[in-house]
Amino acid sequence: MYGDMSGSLGWIGGLRGVGHLLRMTMESGKRVYNAFSIAPKPITVIVEGNIGSGKTTFLKHFQKLPDFAVVDEPISKWRDCQGHNLLELMYKDPQKWSLCFQSYVQLTMLDLHVKPVLKPVKMMERSIFSAKYCFVKNLKDQGLMNDAEYTVLTEWFDFIQETIPLQVDLIVYLKTDPQVVFERIAARGRTEENSITLPYLQSIHKLHEDWLIHKKFGPVPRVVTVDANEDLSKMMTSYSMCEETIIQKVAIANY
Ligand SMILES: Nc1ncnc2c1ncn2[C@@H]1O[C@H](COP(=O)(O)OP(=O)(O)O)[C@@H](O)[C@H]1O
Ligand SMILES: Nc1nc2c(ncn2[C@H]2C[C@H](O)[C@@H](COP(=O)(O)O)O2)c(=O)[nH]1
Secondary structure (H helix, E strand, C coil), X not given: CEECCCCCHHHHHHHHHHHHHHHHHHHCCCCHHHHCCCCCCXXXXXXXXXXXXXXXXXXXXXXXXXXXXXXXXXXXXXXXXXCECHHHHHHHCXXXXXXXXXXXXXXXXXXXXXXXXXXXXXXXECCHHHHHHHHHHHHHHCCXXXXXXXXXXXXXXXXXXXXXXXXXXXXXXXXXXXXXXXXXXXXXXXXXXXXXXXXXXXXXXXXXXXXXXXXXXXXCCCEEEEECCCCHHHCHHHHHHHXXXXXXXXXHHCC
């Protein structure tokens, strides 16, 4: 289901030296592939987390690094699909608009999954997987999507999995308390989101935990969980630790 290019991370200790070399290369501002003298095999990292957990903010840190290609969530497309604000329609009347919205999410996320990048690390904000396992499942569980609609979306999802290899080498999970993200969403003030309730965020949180921690929907690639409740001023350490883990993953993929 998830393409994964590298073996066990149990070699981490033995490769720490390679990771250090890569880090020195990246910190010196040179291209990471100088250390290999050939282009390394690219790896794909997806960043997941509840609404308002800090994914966009987290990815801004990596956008500054020369060997990371950040692929943002296509929310601008969801807010303007040839003049239709599908995000707003979905929040205003999920019973009526969820199939339409989720179909477009699945298309726009697939487009980003297959988008090639010219850098060693491709970092995606969310994925076709969280759309399915968290948001679509929540709509079904809450009775906001009927069985026929859910079946059609699921058959599309299954067909995509069977015909298009979607590479995911690592998942960074920004884990938050629903109350924390509830307050952040309110502060962010996105008009479409002013109807979001705490119980909704609690449901989405539980589904992220079921998917990534309890693995209730099948095997997942390696998950690095970050406590994203911390205030922004304290997040730099977590960002740097994730950077190190990703650099080592590149090393493993090219060992
Ligand atoms: N660690 C943090 N502490 C406090 N506020 C944060 C933190 N990370 C992000 N924010 C703020 O919370 C809101 C949601 O962050 P954002 O990165 O847009 O989350 P997401 O992309 O997951 O929806 C934004 O207003 C952002 O400035
Ligand atoms: N119903 C769904 N809503 C989704 C999905 N993916 C994202 N979203 C919503 C949640 C937010 O309101 C907004 C952007 O998400 P952030 O977490 O980046 O703020 O889009 C989905 O698949 N279904």
